[in-house]
Amino acid sequence: MAEKIRVCAEGEIEDGGFKVIALREPVAIFNLGGEYYALNDHCTHEKCSLTQEGYVIGDELECGWHYAKFSIRTGEVTAPPATRNLKTYQVLVEGSEIFVVIPDPE
Numbered sequence: 001m002a003e004k005i006r007v008c009a010e011g012e013i014e015d016g017g018f019k020v021i022a023l024r025e026p027v028a029i030f031n032l033g034g035e036y037y038a039l040n041d042h043c044t045h046e047k048c049s050l051t052q053e054g055y056v057i058g059d060e061l062e063c064g065w066h067y068a069k070f071s072i073r074t075g076e077v078t079a080p081p082a083t084r085n086l087k088t089y090q091v092l093v094e095g096s097e098i099f100v101v102i103p104d105p106e
């Protein structure tokens, strides 16, 4: 059964910012203009932390190791050397709280 995990209160993540929560895998929740997106924080190239080693540039996330880029909105690779998209997660805003939905392990 999928798990619904509380991330924080809405407003704790500023526009253009993010918060990382440590689950089975680290999940980064981004605020882009009031829309929230959740992605696996590990680069699919060599697994560094994208939020610790990389950069948010508009609606993309650039890896600081070899400069692969990913869409924050979709998790898709937008620049090599990564070839696999980032895993994405459903985000729920309920009242003034933000939650992320983590599916069962595959």
Ligand code: FES
Pocket: 043, 044, 045, 046, 047, 048, 063, 064, 065, 066, 067, 068, 080, 081, 082
């Ligand atoms: S580890 Fe991210 S591009 Fe290589």
